[in-house]
Amino acid sequence: MRCPCCDVDAQWRELHRHLADAHADLVRFDFRGDRSYYVVSCPVCAASHEQAIKPRLVDPEFMNEYREEIRLVALDMLLNHVVGEHYASPGDPSPAQPADGGVG
């Protein structure tokens, strides 16, 4: 599987980790009022998906630690979207995650 942002080619898990390491800015964090949101943008079609983060996670210190986990969840969703929408490869084994994140 090829990275949608660069020439790296890797399996799902490695690519997931690569996105988190090299393309972490695909996931943005937004703070509005008393709620936090994350926004993940597809580098291929520019579709973006916004999701509110649970109110108990707005504590800034906790957020710093939790960001990494949220980022991984968001990037997993993005990977599902990219594979489902932009990589037509019926021969590949399907990942276990359902692609119902609502992206695109």
Ligand SMILES: [Zn+2]
């Ligand atoms: Zn890359």
Ligand SMILES: [Zn+2]
């Ligand atoms: Zn897309």
